[in-house]
Amino acid sequence: MSARPPDEAPPEPGTETDAEDPAARAFFESGDEPPPVVPRHSLLRLGLLAAVFVMAVALMARLSAGATFLLFHGRTVECGDVGARGATDTALAPFEHGTWCHLKGVVAYPILVATGQENTSASSLSERHRGQKFISQLEGDRVFLIVDGGRVDVVNHRVEFGNLYGFHIEEEGRIIDPDADPRFSEVGPTLRARFRIPSSDPIRLFDTTDEPLSNWFVGLALVVVLFIAVRSVYSAVMLLRDVREGRRTRRALDDAAP
Numbered sequence: 001m002s003a004r005p006p007d008e009a010p011p012e013p014g015t016e017t018d019a020e021d022p023a024a025r026a027f028f029e030s031g032d033e034p035p036p037v038v039p040r041h042s043l044l045r046l047g048l049l050a051a052v053f054v055m056a057v058a059l060m061a062r063l064s065a066g067a068t069f070l071l072f073h074g075r076t077v078e079c080g081d082v083g084a085r086g087a088t089d090t091a092l093a094p095f096e097h098g099t100w101c102h103l104k105g106v107v108a109y110p111i112l113v114a115t116g117q118e119n120t121s122a123s124s125l126s127e128r129h130r131g132q133k134f135i136s137q138l139e140g141d142r143v144f145l146i147v148d149g150g151r152v153d154v155v156n157h158r159v160e161f162g163n164l165y166g167f168h169i170e171e172e173g174r175i176i177d178p179d180a181d182p183r184f185s186e187v188g189p190t191l192r193a194r195f196r197i198p199s200s201d202p203i204r205l206f207d208t209t210d211e212p213l214s215n216w217f218v219g220l221a222l223v224v225v226l227f228i229a230v231r232s233v234y235s236a237v238m239l240l241r242d243v244r245e246g247r248r249t250r251r252a253l254d255d256a257a258p
Contacts, residue, residue: 083140
């Protein structure tokens with residue numbers, strides 16, 4: 001090894017001879033104080049990302065409650081005549097939440113619950129109630145019919161009788177448990193109050209207005225929320241990596257200090 005020339009000054013602390021890490025050398029050359037091992041803003045960001053992830057997962061779970069049946073019809077099952085169903089009739093499909101079924105029935109009460117706003121400026125009753133949904137209880141099990149208020153047969157029946165009492169249906173629709181579907185979270189309590197049904201007794205909705213393709217926003221919301229959850233995890237991983245690098249740099253600075 002060659003000796004250092006007599007006129008060459010000894011290396012200063014913090015030079016490459018004493019600090020192999022480039023980041024450590026940069027700190028010594030600049031004279032700045034080394035950063036804390038875990039910056040305060042990093043802890044705040046990590047907490048925020050954790051909160052975002054928890055909220056995204058909770059929202060995703062809420063949206064995905066029946067998301068598959070919101071987006072697809074599924075297999076049509078035979079639910080029979082709701083007024084003639086017996087407790088021991090095993091040949092008919094049970095009224096499970098999300099089932100797409102073929103059902104017969106007749107409205108058993110004159111009570112009618114309407115959702116949505118009617119168009120008072122429309123020239124016909126069909127146009128006036130288009131977009132509204134009428135709900136009334138069918139005869140037999142506690143199943144409530146949901147129909148489009150603008151349907152011609154619904155309008156004609158209401159014109160003749162003033163309500164939907166005695167209105168017959170035989171068609172396909174979606175069985176909904178209002179206690180399990182956030183879209184109907186306010187409908188269930190309203191129906192229980194109007195028809196005097198205890199909160200402990202299960203009820204079902206037979207929605208003839210359900211159109212899975214019209215629920216595209218549910219699928220879009222799920223994709224957005226899933227992206228947020230994945231992005232928050234990625235950001236948290238990157239943040240932890242930066243914290244680990246900061247600790248490594250701090251150790252290098254401590255080792256290289258004179």
